[in-house]
Amino acid sequence: MNRILLPALAVLLLVTGCVTAPKNTLMQVSTIDALLAGAYDGQMTLDELKEHGDLGIGTFDALEGEMIVIDGKVYQARTDGAVYEMPDQATTPFADVVHFDADHTELLCGPLSAEDLQEKIDQLKPNRNLFLAFRIDGTFSSMKVRSVPKQEKPYPPLADVVKHQAVFEYKDIQGTVLGFRSPAFVKGIGVPGYHLHFISKDRTTGGHVLGLCLNDAILQADTCNDFFLTLTDRDEFGTLDLSKDRSHELEKVEK
Amino acid sequence: MNRILLPALAVLLLVTGCVTAPKNTLMQVSTIDALLAGAYDGQMTLDELKEHGDLGIGTFDALEGEMIVIDGKVYQARTDGAVYEMPDQATTPFADVVHFDADHTELLCGPLSAEDLQEKIDQLKPNRNLFLAFRIDGTFSSMKVRSVPKQEKPYPPLADVVKHQAVFEYKDIQGTVLGFRSPAFVKGIGVPGYHLHFISKDRTTGGHVLGLCLNDAILQADTCNDFFLTLTDRDEFGTLDLSKDRSHELEKVEK
Numbered sequence: 001m002n003r004i005l006l007p008a009l010a011v012l013l014l015v016t017g018c019v020t021a022p023k024n025t026l027m028q029v030s031t032i033d034a035l036l037a038g039a040y041d042g043q044m045t046l047d048e049l050k051e052h053g054d055l056g057i058g059t060f061d062a063l064e065g066e067m068i069v070i071d072g073k074v075y076q077a078r079t080d081g082a083v084y085e086m087p088d089q090a091t092t093p094f095a096d097v098v099h100f101d102a103d104h105t106e107l108l109c110g111p112l113s114a115e116d117l118q119e120k121i122d123q124l125k126p127n128r129n130l131f132l133a134f135r136i137d138g139t140f141s142s143m144k145v146r147s148v149p150k151q152e153k154p155y156p157p158l159a160d161v162v163k164h165q166a167v168f169e170y171k172d173i174q175g176t177v178l179g180f181r182s183p184a185f186v187k188g189i190g191v192p193g194y195h196l197h198f199i200s201k202d203r204t205t206g207g208h209v210l211g212l213c214l215n216d217a218i219l220q221a222d223t224c225n226d227f228f229l230t231l232t233d234r235d236e237f238g239t240l241d242l243s244k245d246r247s248h249e250l251e252k253v254e255k
Numbered sequence: 256m257n258r259i260l261l262p263a264l265a266v267l268l269l270v271t272g273c274v275t276a277p278k279n280t281l282m283q284v285s286t287i288d289a290l291l292a293g294a295y296d297g298q299m300t301l302d303e304l305k306e307h308g309d310l311g312i313g314t315f316d317a318l319e320g321e322m323i324v325i326d327g328k329v330y331q332a333r334t335d336g337a338v339y340e341m342p343d344q345a346t347t348p349f350a351d352v353v354h355f356d357a358d359h360t361e362l363l364c365g366p367l368s369a370e371d372l373q374e375k376i377d378q379l380k381p382n383r384n385l386f387l388a389f390r391i392d393g394t395f396s397s398m399k400v401r402s403v404p405k406q407e408k409p410y411p412p413l414a415d416v417v418k419h420q421a422v423f424e425y426k427d428i429q430g431t432v433l434g435f436r437s438p439a440f441v442k443g444i445g446v447p448g449y450h451l452h453f454i455s456k457d458r459t460t461g462g463h464v465l466g467l468c469l470n471d472a473i474l475q476a477d478t479c480n481d482f483f484l485t486l487t488d489r490d491e492f493g494t495l496d497l498s499k500d501r502s503h504e505l506e507k508v509e510k
Contacts, residue, residue, distance in 0.1 A: 034384075129495060130486055130488060130493065184497060185444055185498070187443065189440055226483065226484065226485045228482070229481065230480060231385055231481065233385060233480055237384055238381075238383075242438060243439035
């Protein structure tokens, strides 16, 4: 009887096993305004983060570098210009991930600037009131990325940190631009509009995208109807002033 | 061997069975700004809504009345002043629910106005950056509630609908005030601050709370670290302008 029951048990567990964030759900750790305010303490392990998605962006404990989650692996782009695969026990204070499952694929022919690229995606996916996850695998005639250095307590605001960011420019590089387009109404919680990170095909470099010129690439996009926000009950978060408008700070930090 | 495996299977299913929204998760259908803009078409059945929580507030398809979810039952407070338990196949365009599991209980002694009550909860639960669900079971020397009438297409904005709301005032009534306190940063998505609905103990009347005087009651509160937002991919939602600030409309509608 075990020969019937044990496989049945396995199948049932697969069917009913708790997927923390189901497909089409963008899962976010903390809020962008908390990050702008200096809430850099890691609050979720990468092990747990990966249960919520296999593609995404974010940062690490103490704001150490830019996070790129791709094909279920989590990479850290540091201020030395290099990229490191991170261990499961590392933590993140802010991240967005999704179980990526493209519902649209398109060949892109350049040259396309970052702005052109965003216009192109807006044409293909005009519903700005839902979340959109995407990855763009291809060659770029230029790619400008930045990373941010690890911070010491008391943490300065993010707008001050980016004054000391490390910027790298590459010519004729292969790799993946990935990220999200979020609705205007996430203001204060997430980044309205586009938020892009890059990782090279050989996984040696990457960062937060400041500018690019795309030659040719494949765009894969995944519309997300659901948004799951997870917050910490630590005092660090509870005592922040999250009522003020930090749009100007966000603009300084993103560009 | 079945005697061991079958109970083990049952236990495992209980442990791993997919709860769509886990405890401490506030689940919201659509955004308050979409509702303000007239997105009144039901998009989730009550059957599905109840999977996400057993306590909450909201409205129904075509904006027909105020929703009160209590002890796993969904009630509709209509403009005739009466309350009706709703069938599972009815739908909601906007709702907030939680699997209520109080982490704090407190006796409240009146007289307390709605403002006093909110101050009291703020003292007991000072972390305004997390979501708070609560229910207050007791006697009220006065209770002023409203409900909104079912709308016909093309739907008018909510600020116009409330001009024709039905208002009811009760003296010395027993019942439950329930609802949520949400962080300031949900502006545009949810209702920042307090959002309260009432249902009488005998389940005959209720509505959206406009004012109250509490005599004595038991407060139960449940802090929620997680927020799950579910959106529709229907054109009705996708084509709304959800980028503008509707705070003033919200204020008109709530008070």
